[in-house]
Amino acid sequence: MSLEKKDEHDHRAWMEERDLTPIEKSFLVSLLWLDKRFRIVDYLELLENLYYKSNLQMPKSHTEQYNLDNKFWYWYPLYSLGFFSTIAYVVAAVSGALLGFYYAPATAGETAAAYDQVIYIMTDLNFGYMLRSIHRWSAQVMTAAVFLHMLRVYFTGAYKEPRELNWLIGIVLISLTMVFGYTGYLLPWNQLSFWAGQIGVEMALSVPLIGEWAAQLLFGGFTLGQPTLQRMYILHVFFLPFVVTALIAIHIGIVWMQGIAEPH
Amino acid sequence: MPSSEPTGAETEDRDGPESGDRETVVPMRVYKAVTVFSTLFAMVGAILGFALLDSATNRATAELSEVNVVLAMVGVASILLGAGVYAFATRFRAEEMGNAKNGDDEGSHNG
Numbered sequence: 001m002s003l004e005k006k007d008e009h010d011h012r013a014w015m016e017e018r019d020l021t022p023i024e025k026s027f028l029v030s031l032l033w034l035d036k037r038f039r040i041v042d043y044l045e046l047l048e049n050l051y052y053k054s055n056l057q058m059p060k061s062h063t064e065q066y067n068l069d070n071k072f073w074y075w076y077p078l079y080s081l082g083f084f085s086t087i088a089y090v091v092a093a094v095s096g097a098l099l100g101f102y103y104a105p106a107t108a109g110e111t112a113a114a115y116d117q118v119i120y121i122m123t124d125l126n127f128g129y130m131l132r133s134i135h136r137w138s139a140q141v142m143t144a145a146v147f148l149h150m151l152r153v154y155f156t157g158a159y160k161e162p163r164e165l166n167w168l169i170g171i172v173l174i175s176l177t178m179v180f181g182y183t184g185y186l187l188p189w190n191q192l193s194f195w196a197g198q199i200g201v202e203m204a205l206s207v208p209l210i211g212e213w214a215a216q217l218l219f220g221g222f223t224l225g226q227p228t229l230q231r232m233y234i235l236h237v238f239f240l241p242f243v244v245t246a247l248i249a250i251h252i253g254i255v256w257m258q259g260i261a262e263p264h
Numbered sequence: 265m266p267s268s269e270p271t272g273a274e275t276e277d278r279d280g281p282e283s284g285d286r287e288t289v290v291p292m293r294v295y296k297a298v299t300v301f302s303t304l305f306a307m308v309g310a311i312l313g314f315a316l317l318d319s320a321t322n323r324a325t326a327e328l329s330e331v332n333v334v335l336a337m338v339g340v341a342s343i344l345l346g347a348g349v350y351a352f353a354t355r356f357r358a359e360e361m362g363n364a365k366n367g368d369d370e371g372s373h374n375g
Contacts, residue, residue: 011294024288027352028298035297044300 079260081149086248088142093241095135102128105233107189107226114189114229139181146177158261166254169247176244183236189229197224197232288356295358302353309346313339 011032015025035041102121106113121128150170153159159167182200186193201222204215212222220227290298316339318324320332 011291014291018288018290020288023352024355028290028294028356031297031301032294034301040304041293041296041300044296 078148078152081145081152082252082255085142085145085149086252088138088145089244089248091138092135092142093245095131095138096237098131099135100237103187105187105229107229112189112229114187118188118190139184143177143181146174150174156261160261163254163258163261166251166258169251169254173244173247173251176240176247180236180240180244183232183240186229186232187236194224197228201228286355289359290356292358295356295361298353298356302349306346306350309342309349313341313343313346315339316342 011028015028020028099121102117102125104113104117109116118132121132123129125131153167153170159170182196186197186200197219201215201219201224204218205211205222207214215222218231220231316335318339320326320335320339322330
C-alpha cells in the first residue's frame, strides 16, 4: 500500500472527457488553481464535519424519521427569533460590560453621580453615545424578540410534549428579561427612572402579606435612595447576568437535545 | 414544473445551445471549490467596486466635473465582474444534484 495519497486534485482526466467550452474550462482551471493554494474548502469541510458530529439531536425530527424530505418549515423566518434574542442578549452584555467602566451607581452629589456619569457617557466620552445607544437598542430588541419568540412557540405548538420544561424555563426567562429591563431603566437615575422606581415600590407594597418585606428586599426601603440604586445595579450587573446566562444555556441546551419542534 | 433528473449526459442544454440554461456536471469536490471561490470573488468584486465608486465620487457628493471617471468605471466593472463570475458559476452542479438556480433540487412535495 502506497502512503502516497490518491491525488483527488488531478482534474485533467475528467475534464478531458467532458464537453466543456473554453470559458468553462479556464474558469474551472483558475478556480481549482486557487483551491489548491488556498485550501478554504478543506477548512469548510472540517467545519461541516464538526457540525454533524456535534449535532446531538436525540429524537429524530418527524421529517427525518419518516424521510419526508419536506424541510421547508425549517426556514420559516420566525424560527430564528430565539437566536435573534440570543444575539441581542450577547450584544447587550458586551456593550453593558463596556458601559460598566464609566458608570457609577451613586446618588451622592447635587445631581446624582449616576446621572452625571450617564451625561458624561452621552456627551464627553468617545463613542459613549454610540455605546449607550447600542446597549439600549439591543435591550429593546431583545425584549421584543423574546416576546415574539414566545408567540411563535405558542402558535406552532412547540411547547407541547416533550418540551413542557423548556416552555416553563422560557416563561422564567421572559420574566427575568423584563426585570433586566426594569433594573436597567432605573440606573440613569433621572426623573423617568426615579418615578418608575416609585411605581415599583408601590407595586411591591400593594402585594398582600409579603408586600413590605418584598419592597424592603428589592428597593432597600419604602422611599427611594442610595440603597435602591445600589440594589438595582447589583441585580442588573451581577445577579441577573449569571442567572439569565445559565438559564439561556440550559434553554438552548434542551433545544439542542430535543431538536427543534415542527409545527403541530 | 417537472424536475429534470440527471440524464447521464455530462452537460445538457435545456432549450438549445443559445439559451442561458446550460448545465455542467462536475465532481462534488470541484463543485465545492466553484461555490466557495466564485462567491468569494463576487463578494470581493462588489465590495471593492463600491469602495472604488465611493472614492471616485467622493461618496456621491462630488460635482459632476470632479468625478474621477476612470476610477468610477473601474468600480462599476468590478461590481459587474463579481456578479458575472457568480452568475457563471451557477451553471455548475455536482452529480445527482438539481440546479439551485432553477429550483431543480426542490420537488413539489405538497407542503
